[in-house]
Amino acid sequence: MRITCVQLTSRDDKAANLEQAERLVAQAAAGGAELVLLPEKWNAIGDAETLHAEAEPIDGGESVAAMGEWARRHGITLVGGSITERRNGREKLSNTCIVFDPEGEIAAVYRKIHLFDVDVGGHVYRESEAEEPGDEPVVVRSGDWTIGLSICYDLRFPELYRVLALEGAELLTVPSHFTLHTGRDHWEVLLRARAIENSSYVAAAAQIGETRPGKPSYGRSLIADPWGLVLALAPDEEGVISAELERERVAQVRRNLPSLASRRPEAYRWPATI
Numbered sequence: 001m002r003i004t005c006v007q008l009t010s011r012d013d014k015a016a017n018l019e020q021a022e023r024l025v026a027q028a029a030a031g032g033a034e035l036v037l038l039p040e041k042w043n044a045i046g047d048a049e050t051l052h053a054e055a056e057p058i059d060g061g062e063s064v065a066a067m068g069e070w071a072r073r074h075g076i077t078l079v080g081g082s083i084t085e086r087r088n089g090r091e092k093l094s095n096t097c098i099v100f101d102p103e104g105e106i107a108a109v110y111r112k113i114h115l116f117d118v119d120v121g122g123h124v125y126r127e128s129e130a131e132e133p134g135d136e137p138v139v140v141r142s143g144d145w146t147i148g149l150s151i152c153y154d155l156r157f158p159e160l161y162r163v164l165a166l167e168g169a170e171l172l173t174v175p176s177h178f179t180l181h182t183g184r185d186h187w188e189v190l191l192r193a194r195a196i197e198n199s200s201y202v203a204a205a206a207q208i209g210e211t212r213p214g215k216p217s218y219g220r221s222l223i224a225d226p227w228g229l230v231l232a233l234a235p236d237e238e239g240v241i242s243a244e245l246e247r248e249r250v251a252q253v254r255r256n257l258p259s260l261a262s263r264r265p266e267a268y269r270w271p272a273t274i
Contacts, residue, residue: 001145003035003171004028004242005205005221006081007234010039011212012046014054018066020238028240029074035142036074037205038067038081039221040152040177041095045211048130055086055093058109064098072104077142081175081205082112082151084131092132097149097175099140108140110149114157121181123215127153139167144247148200152176155190155204158197165198165260170250174204177211183218188230196228199253199260201245208236226253 006024010017021042028036043063044054058064063083071078078100085096095112111134115127137160138149148164148171155174164172172194178187187206195202201224208219221234223243231243254260 001034001143001245002032002242003037003203003223003245004031004033004240005037005203005223005234006039006240007206007208007219007221008039008042008238009209009211010042010045010207012044012050014044017043018063022066022070024238024240025070025074025078028242029076031240031242033076033242035077035079037079037173037203038175039205039207040082040175041084042081043083045177045207051084051093051130055084057086058098067098068100068104071100071102075102077101079147079173079175090132093130094134095127095131095151097151099149108138108149110134110138112151112154113160114153116153120179123179137163137167139164139169146170148172150174152178155194158194161194161198165200169200170247171201171203171245172198174202176204177207178218180216180218183220187218187220188222191222192224192228192230195224195226197259199226199250199257201225201250208238226250
């Protein structure tokens with residue numbers, strides 16, 4: 001399967017973000033991509049007020065309709081990074097990844113489980129001000145492949161990826177908006193670790209540059225193989241990166257270094273909650 005990650009600089013102009021994403025998805029499809037991955041919050045980034053203003057329901061949302069049309073037009077599986085979702089009867093929003101099949105139909109919906117509430121590099125981030133966490137890991141089929149879904153800060157929680165791998169995931173997707181401060185030290189290390197420990201491909205589509213004033217994002221979209229080798233790495237600009245994935249490579253690594261099969265869950269104990 002040929003996979004492409006889209007790297008963007010999204011801001012608070014939804015129309016401009018949609019136009020740029022459409023162009024890059026078309027570029028990916030023209031290059032032979034069968035699966036295309038968008039970054040986190042590709043359609044609108046901003047403060048809590050902006051997120052509430054630009055949030056959409058899944059049913060009837062402008063960005064949701066656009067993604068379905070792009071998948072159908074190009075005959076691709078589109079892992080729609082994430083958008084900010086408005087849900088009936090809920091005060092807070094969800095950070096939601098929607099997957100579309102080549103007919104443009106919704107194949108899966110995943111809501112980000114781990115919210116980015118941190119103080120790093122002199123900046124404070126509080127996703128929980130506008131958003132609520134999801135509560136369920138999600139895998140989805142695309143052709144012969146099983147794909148495990150995650151979003152950005154989820155990357156720091158290896159237990160989520162282990163669950164996805166045990167549910168059959170051979171490819172782990174990580175649409176992201178990593179900060180420059182954390183990204184330059186942790187981004188590649190964490191992505192390669194998730195690939196190695198789960199003997200799975202990892203694909204991460206990222207935001208690049210200053211998406212919000214004074215808060216630069218890291219970029220460096222990346223595709224790694226099940227051995228942790230980097231197959232593609234984006235330069236510091238908007239664009240796409242691609243790689244050819246082989247399911248036999250997953251099977252080969254899992255045969256030769258069978259860490260998943262060697263697990264002993266009966267010996268593990270969760271410690272008391274801290």
